[in-house]
Amino acid sequence: MIPKIVLTSGHVDFLKKVSELSGQVVTQCDQCGTCSASCPMVDGMDITPAQMMRLVQLGRREVLESKAMWICASCFACTVRCPRGLDLSKVAEALRQIQLRQAIDHIDIKSIPKDEIERLPQIALVSGCRKFTG
Amino acid sequence: MIPYFPGCTLKTKADFFETSALRVARCLGTELIELPRWNCCGTVTSLTSDDLIHHVAPLRDLIRVEDMNTSGEIYQEYRLVALCSMCFHVLKRAHLRVMQNPGELEKINNLMYLESDYQGKVSVLHFLELLRDIGFPKIQRTVKRPLAGLRVSPYYGCLLLRPKEVAIDDPEDPAILSHLLEALGAEVINNPFKTRCCGSYQTVCDKAAVAELTFDILSRARQEGAECVITSCPLCMFNLADRQKEVREKHPEFEPMPVLYFTQLMALAFGLDDVCGFDQNAVDARPLLQEKGLSTRGAS
């Protein structure tokens, strides 16, 4: 039996929201997988960048529960290699921001051990806060 | 005299990167003057379409450059040189963003009503671009102590080369650092992982991932024959050098690999022994340099 994928208006709304927030025409992704092959962080991800795009295309909100967008390091390798000219870093950022804007931080800066903060260069904490806190 | 943007880490943990760069620039006839009242650029660039507040910080810095011209502190100089790859990336992208979106520029100018309006005149450069403009032949002529026999592998990281709108060189096969190192007399070893991300801010909450990336990047460099790696970003430096401790936790056989800022090698080659800062590196490069007969005289 061929499983059916149903797209309700709720799904379309989510796709629209992510497309607007990222400024990318997510539906243009043809799932070639170049992004997944270029991603240096893919080994630790539960879904690959291409799978993330697919879930967004199908308007699946469950993509917000995945770890992938939090493991992204904003290295832009996917951005320069996408044959369709899509900027995946912006899609990942849009997904992160949807969560962060609900005041759900990904890291708790107060619980980073003090000796670790002393070791980190300022730039690490600034960029970590920028991507992981709202 | 060219305005220079340090960034928070170059004033603190990576101050030897700044000290060596400023002296090297002076040696080449360029005075880099620190931007007055600069603020943190707020790395990494905010990537959503609707976010304006996170572009305020870098734009405020660009306004300072225009102010320096208006007040007569500098004359018709709208270049801003950044040393840190991440700061360079954020400043340049902020400029490009508002140039492509005049409506957003107007909103941001209105928000910062206490500042003069940003006119869009500033051109953000990375120090390497400035060096390229000065010319590698001139750099070669300034070398007093050629780094002969030192096998160096350039590491670019991500934000100098990607995305294309900020790239200072070809994102897939950059050569600017190679040209610089050759001018210094060093033997350049190519590392296929030279543009692979070091893990960046993941170092805050996922040290293990960063350690694996570092292990891959440095092991491959060593496999190709490199004796040390150079970088242009304090975060890459931390991940590649300081995090070698975490690498050894998973790979106890990993030998330390010295990682240096490119300006440290330039200072060494120019004979500016007092600003090389080799005593500040997380992985000591001095034994290697001594072996090559390239030790500095004196403290650093």
Next chain:
Amino acid sequence: MKKKKIDVMERVREASKAVITGVDDKDIEHWVDIHIMGKAYQVPADLTIMQAIEYAGYRLMRSCGCRAGFCGACSTIFRRKGEYKLQGAMACQTRVEDGMMLVQIPFSPAEKPLYDIREEKYESSVLLKYFPDVARCVSCNTCTKSCPQNLQVMDYVQAALKGDFRGIAEGSFECIQCGLCAIRCPAEIVQYHMAQFARRMYGRHGSPRDKNVESRVGEIEKGKFNDEFDRVMGLSEAELKDVYTKQQNTREVY
């Protein structure tokens, strides 16, 4: 004889009453319309916000302190009629204006981390260690705009990222810890706690030591002034008053 318990605040309030009730309403020429916490009042035009709140019948138990612009208790935010900008001010130091809409912020919630300045290293990383929220600063300048003391708050927060203890100390020197910057900060930084820590660290580790103070303290500890202390402590109330008055009347400046 038991001393009567003096309610100091009651006496201060009594002393201020002269300003509020010393004149008959019919003799007051200039009135303004203001809104206190959303309710409209008409008050004499030359009152401060604090006096106006009391004129309107409120008795201030919080958000009221020295009444002299120094303690930072009476933080107020207000909007002027027809304007969208939110202003920050100290109620005891600011006159009411026609159309003003105001509310007081008696307290700015913030946890102060525990530290021992004797044991901390005097380096930049120690600032983020206790105040990692400072890394979230987006340089929006809201804190500077909110400051009733006109301090360049954003500049001293940025100085923290640069590890510039002196910059923080000098920039925050006149801070009265009213809390308005922290309440409005979009990055939820608590600027004044960080500044206080930095001032303490700078005072202990950074600023030049005053040799005169150190030598005088040494002399006191060695007992050089013990005889003089004993003499003064032995004076009667009348003798003390006499000495004080004579001293005030001399031209010597201490």
